[in-house]
Amino acid sequence: MFFVRDVIQYCLREKLSKISTEDPMSAQEFWLISAPGEKGTNDAWEKFEKCANNLAASNKFNIPDLKVGTLDQLVGLSDDLSKLDAAAEQVTRKLVQYFAEVLEDNKDKLTDHLQIGNKDMHTYVTRFQWEGAKYPLKQSLKVLSEIIGKQVTQIDNDLKAKALGYNNLKNSLASIDRKATGSLMTKDLADLVKADDFVLESEYLQTLLVVVPKLASKDWEASYASFSLMVVPGSSKLIAEEGEFSLYTVTMFKKVIDEFKNAAREKKFMVRDFVYDEESLKAGKNERDKLVAEKQRQYAPLIRWLKINFGEIFAAYIHLKALRVFVESVLRYGLPVNFQAAVVEPNKGAAKKLRSELNKLYSHLDGSAAGPIDTFEDSPALMSLGVNEYYPYVFFALKMDFIDSKR
Numbered sequence: 266m267f268f269v270r271d272v273i274q275y276c277l278r279e280k281l282s283k284i285s286t287e288d289p290m291s292a293q294e295f296w297l298i299s300a301p302g303e304k305g306t307n308d309a310w311e312k313f314e315k316c317a318n319n320l321a322a323s324n325k326f327n328i329p330d331l332k333v334g335t336l337d338q339l340v341g342l343s344d345d346l347s348k349l350d351a352a353a354e355q356v357t358r359k360l361v362q363y364f365a366e367v368l369e370d371n372k373d374k375l376t377d378h379l380q381i382g383n384k385d386m387h388t389y390v391t392r393f394q395w396e397g398a399k400y401p402l403k404q405s406l407k408v409l410s411e412i413i414g415k416q417v418t419q420i421d422n423d424l425k426a427k428a429l430g431y432n433n434l435k436n437s438l439a440s441i442d443r444k445a446t447g448s449l450m451t452k453d454l455a456d457l458v459k460a461d462d463f464v465l466e467s468e469y470l471q472t473l474l475v476v477v478p479k480l481a482s483k484d485w486e487a488s489y490a491s492f493s494l495m496v497v498p499g500s501s502k503l504i505a506e507e508g509e510f511s512l513y514t515v516t517m518f519k520k521v522i523d524e525f526k527n528a529a530r531e532k533k534f535m536v537r538d539f540v541y542d543e544e545s546l547k548a549g550k551n552e553r554d555k556l557v558a559e560k561q562r563q564y565a566p567l568i569r570w571l572k573i574n575f576g577e578i579f580a581a582y583i584h585l586k587a588l589r590v591f592v593e594s595v596l597r598y599g600l601p602v603n604f605q606a607a608v609v610e611p612n613k614g615a616a617k618k619l620r621s622e623l624n625k626l627y628s629h630l631d632g633s634a635a636g637p638i639d640t641f642e643d644s645p646a647l648m649s650l651g652v653n654e655y656y657p658y659v660f661f662a663l664k665m666d667f668i669d670s671k672r
Contacts, residue, residue, distance in 0.1 A: 294664055294666075298609060300659075301603055305603070306605040316626045317619060317623075320622065322612070325605065326607050328395065329402055331406055331409070331588075332403075338407065346588055349413065349585060352421075353585050359421070361375075361379065363424065367431070367568065368568075378571070381579050396580060399584075420574050423574070438560060441549075448508055448510055449476045449505070450476050462514050471517065471519045472500075472541070473522070473525070473536050484532070485532075485534060488532070489529075492524070496525065497517060586661060
């Protein structure tokens, strides 16, 4: 059994897995802990259950007999698992966040989609069973970690690819829709005009669209023909009024268009860059219809992929936690393997009391010549190593706040 001096040496070798520095009383958090058995695992569970009574909801965290390997292998694997743990959590959060984005107005249904098999996250963790078909028990701990690592990487890469394609589609559609909104100064004018509003197929004449502030409409109507000698008198027609602006047409000879634009600009009238082309307008409308149809076509398969792969990544993440508990328990408590793991959900407001009771129950696990650690001030060596949180039993925090409560 390892004592405090062993833990210090372990840290110095830079092989100790990163002990959690997260607030153990955070909302939506489980504790994964383990303690050694004396006669067997049942006595460890009974002691723990008695200690946690009325302070937490707790269940056995069933970890099967895994291949232990050598001590050196376990020490090296401990650090690797810590890094993989962080990566798996990050990918899980990214997938859930993107799932919410894809659901758009149906974000309130997100929880219903986050299933592992037919279990929700809470049930999967509290009733955890090792999935031997995915993670064969005959494999070494190193191989099991590699299987999970490849799975995490593959899901992450696939998520990036699918998000890129779908987001490009959404952005193209949003760009078209943005052009259809806003003021007459910026919006697409295709839906406001028709062929009869323009002089078309003329060698000499061209019709322009001009945005005029409503308050200046009378000024426009009285003065536009004077902007150039070659403006067609009486050619201006009011097409639309929206917000603070009015949209007019005006026809002139092509060779004075630049002169007209300069004169209009001085009076704060804006000539829109618009050429009426029936084929182009139809193509624009057809493009949006195509994008909408393609988005609808991709939506259901994407939702299905997200549902399936959430289950895969979350299961991988929890199995990774189980590997970490197993490895740290063997390193902490020694061989033969004899420990009981538990998943604990502290009652509201009871985390501090539960922590105190657990420290009392397991303080003997850190017995040494110096005695158990009650506070970090009692162990300057641990403090100097940057260990901010240490317990006499194996402990890992499991954050369950994958769904942003602000959504």
